Amino acid sequence: MASARIPVIGLEVHLQMKTASKIFCGCSTQFGAPPNSQVCPVCLGLPGVLPVLNHQVFLYGVRVSLALGCRIQSQIVFHRKNYFYPDLPKGYQISQYNLPLGTAGAVDLPSGKKVRIMRAHLEEDAGKLLHRPEGGSLVDLNRAGVPLLEIVTEPDLESPEQAYEYLKTLKGILESLDVSDCDMEKGSLRCDANISLKTDEGKLGTRSEIKNLNSFRSVARAIAYEIKRQGELLDEGGKVVQETRLWDDAKGVTQGMRSKEFAHDYRYFPEPDLVPFAVAEKEIEQARAALPELPRQRAERFVRQYSLSLPDAVGLTSSRSTADYYEASVKKRPAASKVLANWILGDLAREINERNADRIEALNFGPERLVELVELIDSGKISGKMAKEVLIESLNSKQSPKAVVDAKGLSQVTDKEAIKVAAREVIQEQPKAVADFKQGKQTTLMFLVGQLMRKMKGAASPALSQEVLKELIEKG
Ligand SMILES: [Zn+2]
Known part of the structure; x- marks a missing residue:
């Protein structure tokens, strides 16, 4: 009989930082510009040019690393990661290798799980290939040299649900830091997953790496698929191959891409054009003192300030936009602090889900509308049950709750x-x-x-x- 197997999952998140210019040159990072309109000799990798580190990128990297509880490296060193790919004009990527900017951090999940952060390092992005249906590919190098921070966890995660929870929590932290627009559709937040199965005696398995994950939901689905695939393969007496697999969201499967190159294949060596520099302790302490309120701290404040339960406060602060929405509404009606939280965590959360909206703003139902709805109930004009229908109608018609009530003659007659x-x-x-x-x-x-x-x-x-x-x- 096959012994029980435990999934071992690690995640790598690439965060695009929202600086106005690229990491090693002055080119704009503006999204959506015509192809190859934001390039220069440095990011095109022409001979004889010298990269210069964008100081803001360094500061953003420090801010994220500190918020994740990482230690900051005392020396900043960049390496060349050599590989050939048509979207990489220089033939190498400038990245960090054995001395990443941040190390040994951790993220606490609402469920109580602690996920250790192995490293957070700075690097440049590659360009983008456009594969034409009629054949041939075009390359757009606007993205080449855009600043990235790669955040790598230890293999601490054990299920698709935990991976999803980690990503949501991480995104909440990143949003509060204001260093990225965290938009997965624009590619400013990308995730790769490493998965293997270990036996209950602790024997580690071979891992596969999944790429092409463009939403948190696809990360969870791909991990679930891969756990099943590897388990079945091992049950049949097969072997898991170390490889990179691509997630096909439409088919719901991962497919093998190429054998995983080993680290030494990249022939890392120190970037000779960027001189290592020491990090000033004072600069780190300034960055630490300037850290904004993080989601966990905000949740604890919500408990004190608005008399909410901790789980409710954690739910509200898991995304910055939801937390801001709550605070804007409670400011207008402090007495309804709990009622407003219930609406946001209940009916509004359900509607966000059902309408596939990624955040509360997408509902077009601002805090003033929620307050209006609650006031309609409190004044006895409509019942709580009617309010649920008014909410749906208001979301569908984009009219205010009051306008919906008037238009439908919905008011509860208490006369x-x-x-x-x-x-x-x-x-x-x-x-x-x-x-x-x-x-x-x-x-x-x-x-x-x-x-x-x-x-x-x-x-x-x-x-x-x-x-x-x-x-x-x-x-x-
Ligand atoms: Zn450039």
Whole structure:
């Protein structure tokens, strides 16, 4: 019988930092410019040019490393990573090798899991190949030399769910640091996954590396697929090959690409054009003091300031946009701090999911609209149940909750006199039901309430309708 196997997963995240210019030259990093319009002799790798490190890139790298609890290297050294690929004009990538900028950090996940960060290092991006359907490929080198920070975990993750949770938590931290737009669609946040299976006796397996993962969901799906594939292969007596595999999101499978080159194949050697430099302790301490409030700290403040439970506060602060949304709404209605949190974590989170929106802004339902909705309930104008429908209608029509309520004549009638008028009509129209009720058949009251609601187009407060009907029948 095959012994149980435990997945061993490590993730590499490439973060594009949002500096105005590239890492080693003055070219713009603006996204979406015409192909090859943002290039110069340095990023084209022409002979005789010298790269110069963009100081802002270094500072951003330090900021991220510190936020991840990393130690900062005392000497900054760059290496050449040599390989041939058509999108790499120099024939090598300038990266960091044995002395990465940050080492030995950790990220605490909401579930309590701690994920160790092995390293965070600076490097330049390569260009982009455009494969034409009619054949042939074109190269766009606008992205060559765009600054990246590669963040590598220890192989501490054990499931697709944990990998997903780590990425969400990491993204929340990165967003709070304001060093990147963290947009996966634009490629400013990219992820590769390393997966192997170890036996329960601790014997490590061979790993495969999965690339081409362009959403957190595809990372989780690809990992689940790879765990299954490797497990089945081993069950059949096969061997896992060390290789790079590409994730095909449409087919839901990984496919082998090329055998993994070993590190020495890259023939790393120190970049002779960039002189190593010592990091000033003072600069690190300044960067540490200037760190913004991180998601975990923000969650703890939410608990103190808005009397929320810690899980709710962690949920709200897992993304910067959700946390900002919450704070903007609670500012307008401090008394509703818990109610607002419930709406955001409940109905709004569900709608974000169902509408495949990646963040709360995409709903076009600003904090002022949520506050308006809560005020409509608090004033008794609509019931909590009606509010859920108003929310959906408001999201669909992009109208404010108030406009939806007015347009649909949805308001809950709590005016006792208006209900009395309708109730008298119902009593007159339904003599048999009224008689049944008088003889003790309690269930007919609900029938009468139903008739009354129909007459008032569902707008009457059900509790009040019942009370008024009972009162009138018992009196008459
Ligand atoms: Zn350039």
